Amino acid sequence: MCIECGCGIDPGHSHPHDHEGHKHxxxxxxxxxxxxxxxxxxxxxxxxxxxxxxxxxxxxxxxVSSPGSGKTSILERTLTDLKDQISFAVLEGxxxxxxxxxxxxxxxxxxxxxNTGAGCHLDAHMIGHGVEGFDLAVxxxxxxxxxxxxxxxxxxxxxxxxxxxxxxxxEGEDKPLKYPHMFQAADLMLINKIDLRPYLRxxxxxxxxYARQVNPKIEIIELSCHxxxxxPQWYDWxxxxxxxKQRDEGRGTRNxxxx
Amino acid sequence: xxxxxxxxSIVELAVEHxxxxxxxxxxxxxxxxxxxxxxLADAMExxxxxxxxxxxxxxxxxxxxxxxxRGRCMECREESExxxxxxxxxxxxxxALETIQGQEMKFTEMEVD
Numbered sequence: 318m319c320i321e322c323g324c325g326i327d328p329g330h331s332h333p334h335d336h337e338g339h340k341h342x343x344x345x346x347x348x349x350x351x352x353x354x355x356x357x358x359x360x361x362x363x364x365x366x367x368x369x370x371x372x373x374x375x376x377x378x379x380x381v382s383s384p385g386s387g388k389t390s391i392l393e394r395t396l397t398d399l400k401d402q403i404s405f406a407v408l409e410g411x412x413x414x415x416x417x418x419x420x421x422x423x424x425x426x427x428x429x430x431x432n433t434g435a436g437c438h439l440d441a442h443m444i445g446h447g448v449e450g451f452d453l454a455v456x457x458x459x460x461x462x463x464x465x466x467x468x469x470x471x472x473x474x475x476x477x478x479x480x481x482x483x484x485x486x487x488e489g490e491d492k493p494l495k496y497p498h499m500f501q502a503a504d505l506m507l508i509n510k511i512d513l514r515p516y517l518r519x520x521x522x523x524x525x526x527y528a529r530q531v532n533p534k535i536e537i538i539e540l541s542c543h544x545x546x547x548x549p550q551w552y553d554w555x556x557x558x559x560x561x562k563q564r565d566e567g568r569g570t571r572n573x574x575x576x
Numbered sequence: 577x578x579x580x581x582x583x584x585s586i587v588e589l590a591v592e593h594x595x596x597x598x599x600x601x602x603x604x605x606x607x608x609x610x611x612x613x614x615x616l617a618d619a620m621e622x623x624x625x626x627x628x629x630x631x632x633x634x635x636x637x638x639x640x641x642x643x644x645x646r647g648r649c650m651e652c653r654e655e656s657e658x659x660x661x662x663x664x665x666x667x668x669x670x671x672a673l674e675t676i677q678g679q680e681m682k683f684t685e686m687e688v689d
Contacts (some may be wrong), residue, residue, distance in 0.1 A: 346603060349593055355582050355607070355681040437578055469578040472614055497661035498614045501675075531661050532652065533639045533672040 323503040333529040348555065354502040359473055362441035366448075366476025376558045379475050381499060382483035383492070384465030387509040387542060389417045391483065391551075392460055396424040398551060403559060406554040408461045410439040417462065427451055438469040440447040440477055457559045467496040478558070486510050486517055490524035497531040505536045507551065579616055582681065583623035587633050590593060590686050594632050599688035604637040606685050611645040612678035636686075645678025 320438070354360065368378050380388045386531040389409075396405055409417040418430035429450060431443050444461065453459070461477060463470040484492050484501035487510055493500040500506065506528050514521070528535050536562075538554065540547030586607060594602050605624075609615050617640045624638045645658035647666035650672040656665065663673050 346687060346689050347597070348685055349597060350685045351593065351683045351686075353590070353683045355585060355683055358585065410597065468614070472578065494662055501661055527662075530671045563582070 337498060339566070356472065356474075359441045362445055363474035363476040366441055366445050369460070370453070370476055370478075371476045373456070374563050375453055375459050376555075376562045377459045377463045377475075377477040378558075379463055379477035379480045380483060380501065381463045381467070381470045381480055382465060382485075383467045383488060386465070386483045386485040386488065388422055388462050388465070388483050391507065391509060391542045392462060393424060394421055394545075394548065395551070395555070396421065396426045398548070400424065400426060400554070403555070404457045406448070406453070406456045406459050408439075408444065408447045408459070410443075410462055410464045412436070413463060428458075433464055435467050437464060438473050439463050439471050440454055441476060444475045456553065457563075467492065471496075471498040471502045478562075481505045481507060483509050484505045484524070484528075486514055486519040486521070490520045491527060493524065493527040493531050499537065500528050501532045501566070503532065503535060505554065505559075507536065508537065508539045510541055511539045511546055512544040577687050579619035580623045580627070582615065582660055583620050583627050587627045587631055588684055589683060590636075591632050593686065594688050597688055599632065601689045602633040602636040603687040603689055604639060605633060605683070606641065607645050608641045608680045608682040608684050610643040610678035610680035612658065612675055613681045614676045615681055617642065631643070641684070643678055643680045646676050647673035 380387050380392070392407065396407070399405075405426045407421045407426055409421060409428060409430045410433060411417055411430070412433050412435070414432075415430045418428045421428040427446055431439060431447050433439065433443070439461065448459065451459070461475060480503040482499055482505070484506060486508065496524070508524065510520070525537055528537065537548055538550045540551055542548065586605065590602055590605050607620075608619055609620070620640060621638060628634050628636060645660035646655060647663055648655050649668060649670050651670040652665060652668040654665055654667040655676070656667075658662070658673065658675060658678060663677070664671055665673060
């Protein structure tokens with residue numbers, strides 16, 4: 318019987334194979350049609366996460382990049398600057414250590430570290446359990462900092478609203494061409510460490526053109542979480558995202574409301 | 577990089593379905609992998625040998641069907657073959673191509689005894 322739709326499949330169809338070494342009834346071999354997406358399980362769990370996040374009117378961002386692009390530093394500065402206006406929760410993904418979670422905890426924002434061990438990406442199952450300790454009903458933005466890796470996290474939906482890819486100017490402008498899946502999956506690209514440009518041969522315009530070549534719709538913000546340049550644009554983007562999530566309720570952010 | 581995890585889930589899924597069917601062995605497993613899916617077929621074949629060990633799928637033939645990539649130009653609507661995610665429309669030269677085929681990662685069918 319076909320598992321997908323329950324229909325009967327002719328059990329008597331023939332196919333050439335060697336019976337040596339095993340015995341079975343002549344008509345016992347059968348084909349099972351599946352048509353199942355290999356990411357089906359992850360996608361189901363991601364859909365569950367998304368349903369829950371929508372109910373809580375939560376803006377969920379999945380921060381992705383290569384290691385060392387400055388994801389954690391951007392978060393630290395963002396949380397410090399905005400935590401009085403916007404209520405955040407943070408999930409930190411790394412193979413090992415709680416270093417990043419410790420840095421986030423120092424800002425006073427709720428954080429949980431997820432260690433993937435040998436894993437190269439976060440998946441929807443980890444996120445579903447990761448948020449268990451957070452009070453999402455009073456949270457405006459859930460930031461998920463993925464494992465530093467420009468390859469695998471592109472394939473795994475976590476239930477987020479947007480993937481935000483961070484590329485720092487020390488990495489070279491051709492990263493969007495080298496790792497197109499990630500730049501195609503992202504809605505926003507943050508070009509970080511822009512204050513270092515005078516010391517580097519980084520072609521900013523070419524970098525943006527490459528990103529648009531793989532993703533014509535990608536939004537781009539240039540910033541430095543060190544000098545603060547460009548951060549207001551990023552904050553405007555976040556604030557607009559929160560407003561559009563909560564517009565239906567006709568109210569401001571929850572933190573502001575509770576004050 | 578995540579081929580190992582994906583292949584692990586293929587084997588788990590196959591064994592689960594085989595048990596439901598009261599099968600004694602899995603003869604073959606067929607998957608479809610798109611050229612633009614980000615999955616490396618070679619790595620998946622290698623991982624299959626490792627993941628299937630000691631399971632009903634141990635002696636199964638692992639068949640990977642390759643699905644070529646196709647894109648449609650968002651400017652002129654021309655469809656063309658897409659080998660990578662970065663591509664120039666052969667008709668109008670635009671870079672705005674949307675992917676319409678090639679991102680598949682599917683477990684299509686299996687044969688059991």
